[in-house]
Amino acid sequence: MTMVQAERLQIDESSLRELVETLRFRAESLESLDKLVSSLKQEAEHHHRLADSLKHGLELVQQIVEEREAFFSLSLDMLCIATTSGYFHKVNRAFERTLGYTQEELLSRSFLELVHPEDLEKTQHEVEKLRLGIDTISFDNRYQHKNGDYRWLNWTTPAPIPGSHFLYAVARDVTEQRQRDERTLYLASHDDLTGLANRWRFNEELKASFARLKRHSNRQFAVLVLDLDQFKPVNDNYGHQAGDMVLRTTGERLNAIKRETDVLCRLGGDEFALLAPETDAREASMIAERMRKEIIRPISIGDRDVIVDVSIGIALAEESISDADSLIKLADEAMYDIKRSKVSDGQLTP
Numbered sequence: 001m002t003m004v005q006a007e008r009l010q011i012d013e014s015s016l017r018e019l020v021e022t023l024r025f026r027a028e029s030l031e032s033l034d035k036l037v038s039s040l041k042q043e044a045e046h047h048h049r050l051a052d053s054l055k056h057g058l059e060l061v062q063q064i065v066e067e068r069e070a071f072f073s074l075s076l077d078m079l080c081i082a083t084t085s086g087y088f089h090k091v092n093r094a095f096e097r098t099l100g101y102t103q104e105e106l107l108s109r110s111f112l113e114l115v116h117p118e119d120l121e122k123t124q125h126e127v128e129k130l131r132l133g134i135d136t137i138s139f140d141n142r143y144q145h146k147n148g149d150y151r152w153l154n155w156t157t158p159a160p161i162p163g164s165h166f167l168y169a170v171a172r173d174v175t176e177q178r179q180r181d182e183r184t185l186y187l188a189s190h191d192d193l194t195g196l197a198n199r200w201r202f203n204e205e206l207k208a209s210f211a212r213l214k215r216h217s218n219r220q221f222a223v224l225v226l227d228l229d230q231f232k233p234v235n236d237n238y239g240h241q242a243g244d245m246v247l248r249t250t251g252e253r254l255n256a257i258k259r260e261t262d263v264l265c266r267l268g269g270d271e272f273a274l275l276a277p278e279t280d281a282r283e284a285s286m287i288a289e290r291m292r293k294e295i296i297r298p299i300s301i302g303d304r305d306v307i308v309d310v311s312i313g314i315a316l317a318e319e320s321i322s323d324a325d326s327l328i329k330l331a332d333e334a335m336y337d338i339k340r341s342k343v344s345d346g347q348l349t350p
């Protein structure tokens with residue numbers, strides 16, 4: 001082998017070694033690059049999955065918000081969110097429909113501003129209870145409509161979540177229901193013909209008076225029972241309608257002279273009764289005399305004047321008489337005594 005040949009062989013060997021080193025290094029780099037790419041791929045997939053689930057979550061939240069908004073605005077019940085400091089924060093369409101104000105008009109107002117003055121104190125008390133963490137269940141108050149009328153609202157408001165400044169309230173317009181209830185109560189407690197209280201209502205008032213007398217012995221009261229004399233002949237001679245007219249006029253006249261605190265009722269037929277609070281025997285006699293004077297004034301029926309007289313019995317509530325029936329019975333007996341004496345005097349035919 002010549003010198004030149006030996007030198008070339010050496011060069012080739014070292015170049016080859018270098019080449020092999022370079023190739024090994026590249027192979028290692030490629031391997032770690034591969035690992036990096038696959039870990040980046042994994043990370044990208046993870047981010048994709050995260051993005052997908054976030055997107056799904058956002059869609060769900062959006063759906064919940066839309067559903068909530070739909071229920072909020074479609075609800076026939078009045079729904080509102082108010083601040084515990086007393087302002088409307090959000091109201092639904094039922095609020096607008098019931099009170100006649102737009103949402104914008106309501107949002108600029110304190111929720112106490114439209115409450116009926118007579119209901120303000122009890123409403124403030126209820127709000128105070130809510131602030132103390134006590135729920136409001138079935139609370140009624142009157143709210144002013146934009147046209148000036150008042151509507152009865154029935155509220156259900158859970159106490160605010162601790163730390164929250166918002167109240168979530170549901171209200172229902174119960175005006176018609178209350179008017180129906182009032183009408184039913186009126187019919188059950190009043191006499192159709194005269195519009196006076198009826199026997200049931202009179203008994204209720206008597207029971208309340210006895211309860212007051214039990215608590216305060218100075219709350220004496222009297223009961224006067226009035227029965228028209230010879231009323232049957234009015235019906236017989238002038239007809240039932242004329243009889244009705246006499247009963248109505250008698251009721252009106254007695255109603256006009258009674259004291260504000262007195263309770264006047266038609267017990268039935270031609271019998272009336274008066275409950276006179278804080279009245280002694282002398283005052284009761286004076287009341288009876290005044291009532292009789294009113295009753296015996298002629299009543300014009302067509303072209304005739306009809307005159308009817310009355311017998312009035314008085315009973316005073318005392319410790320010994322403690323129930324309504326006994327007191328009315330006592331006044332009734334006193335009234336019949338007077339009737340009997342009129343018969344024996346010849347003023348009345350038996």
Ligand SMILES: Nc1nc2c(ncn2[C@@H]2O[C@H](COP(=O)(O)OP(=O)(O)OP(=O)(O)O)[C@@H](O)[C@H]2O)c(=O)[nH]1
Pocket residue numbers: 193227228229230231232233235239240241242243244247268269270339348
């Ligand atoms: N027009 C009319 N008459 C009634 C009504 N309710 C009861 N009456 C009549 O009222 C009368 C009451 O009877 P009484 O009290 O015995 O009649 P009276 O003639 O007043 O008898 P005395 O009380 O003994 O004087 C009866 O004839 C009933 O028919 C009513 O709503 N309208």
